Amino acid sequence: MNYPQFPKNCTSLLCKYLTPEVFDELKDKKTRYGYTLEQLIRSGVENVDSGIGVYAGDEESYELFAPLLDPIIREYHGFGPDDRHVSDMDPAHLQIGNPDPEGAYVLSTRIRVGRNLHCFPLGPNLSRRERLVVECMVSDALRALEGELAGSYHPLEGMDKETRERMIKDHFLFKEGDRFLEAAGLNRDWPEGRGIYHNTDKTFLVWVNEEDQLRIISMEPGADIASVFGRLAKAVKSLEKRLVFAFSERLGYITSCPTNLGTAMRASVHIRLPKLGKDMEKFKTITDRYELQIRGIHGEHSESEGSVYDISNKRRLGITEVQAVRQMAEGVEALIEEEKRL
Ligand code: ADP
Ligand code: CIR
Numbered sequence: 001m002n003y004p005q006f007p008k009n010c011t012s013l014l015c016k017y018l019t020p021e022v023f024d025e026l027k028d029k030k031t032r033y034g035y036t037l038e039q040l041i042r043s044g045v046e047n048v049d050s051g052i053g054v055y056a057g058d059e060e061s062y063e064l065f066a067p068l069l070d071p072i073i074r075e076y077h078g079f080g081p082d083d084r085h086v087s088d089m090d091p092a093h094l095q096i097g098n099p100d101p102e103g104a105y106v107l108s109t110r111i112r113v114g115r116n117l118h119c120f121p122l123g124p125n126l127s128r129r130e131r132l133v134v135e136c137m138v139s140d141a142l143r144a145l146e147g148e149l150a151g152s153y154h155p156l157e158g159m160d161k162e163t164r165e166r167m168i169k170d171h172f173l174f175k176e177g178d179r180f181l182e183a184a185g186l187n188r189d190w191p192e193g194r195g196i197y198h199n200t201d202k203t204f205l206v207w208v209n210e211e212d213q214l215r216i217i218s219m220e221p222g223a224d225i226a227s228v229f230g231r232l233a234k235a236v237k238s239l240e241k242r243l244v245f246a247f248s249e250r251l252g253y254i255t256s257c258p259t260n261l262g263t264a265m266r267a268s269v270h271i272r273l274p275k276l277g278k279d280m281e282k283f284k285t286i287t288d289r290y291e292l293q294i295r296g297i298h299g300e301h302s303e304s305e306g307s308v309y310d311i312s313n314k315r316r317l318g319i320t321e322v323q324a325v326r327q328m329a330e331g332v333e334a335l336i337e338e339e340k341r342l
Helices: 013-017 020-026 037-046 066-077 128-143 161-169 179-183 225-240 280-289 321-341
Strands: 106-115 151-155 195-199 204-208 214-221 265-272 292-295 308-313
Touching (some): 013 037, 013 066, 020 066, 106 225, 106 321, 128 151, 128 195, 128 204, 214 225, 225 265, 225 321, 265 321, 280 292, 280 321, 292 321, 308 321
Antiparallel strands (some): 106 214, 106 265, 151 195, 195 204, 204 214, 265 308, 292 308
């Protein structure tokens, strides 16, 4: 493989940190699971409009390719090579109120964490057979859940088109991977080995073998963020009794995209902000202050509709789960205050 050509206006972190020197240092390296630099950077090489541009193939990728990945991680999360990630998912430590008790702005709240099984490579590097074994192990663990978390597993293969499209539209199910995931190898053998688990009310859901092997999701209408976090924490604890997740002392939970490392958590609200939506400069001043990301109504790479935005924590590493959720809640409070003032 030769040094890739990026256009002059390329702004991805891959393009910024893959210097010819770093490329030469890493180009012949291979992890024990056989993942190479070429695979690590393919998404950003094929999609030069990427924000980041890399996907790890296993936990070892983060060590072996550190000369490229450490600067990316530092820039995205503000987390240096000597920092250590600390996890705190204890709902008793959260202590926040409902930022919108009258339900005037927040439509719904969703918190998800990504997880991967410690004894397998990550999705971009998972074989067809390994993916099926992961599905089997995860769906068995899910079937053992009880009470509010009890539900059923629905493989994507064989699901009728109408049910699938309805669940995507209602924000419960993932879409087929986009061109970023495609180039990373995450769409191989689609839809085999993928599926969704959910309880009756669809307040607790798990995506299997999407970008990460598990995306554990708690969601409900309204802005009772503490209730959503409490349910998620309970679910993660129950699953940890049956599954061992990939976790590094330095980087926390290991995920295929470096933006998800650490907590692997995205805590979001869908919030209607018609006035702030017309003043994006002011809107972004507030979201930057609270380190929040603005996404569209159908998730990443989608647009807002009817002035509804998806607001979530941007940092996931070097911050505890409790801190990430609290920061999101405080940011939402500030956004609502400004919307009222306008
Ligand atoms: P992820 O959150 O897993 O990184 P996406 O950004 O693609 O991935 O979002 C996945 C789905 O979750 C999308 O359908 C999105 O609209 C939905 N979603 C995100 N936040 C909320 C929320 N607060 N309420 C309802 N749906 C949400
Ligand atoms: C990219 O590099 O733009 C895609 N691979 C997505 C990166 C992760 N998402 C994000 O930062 N919001």
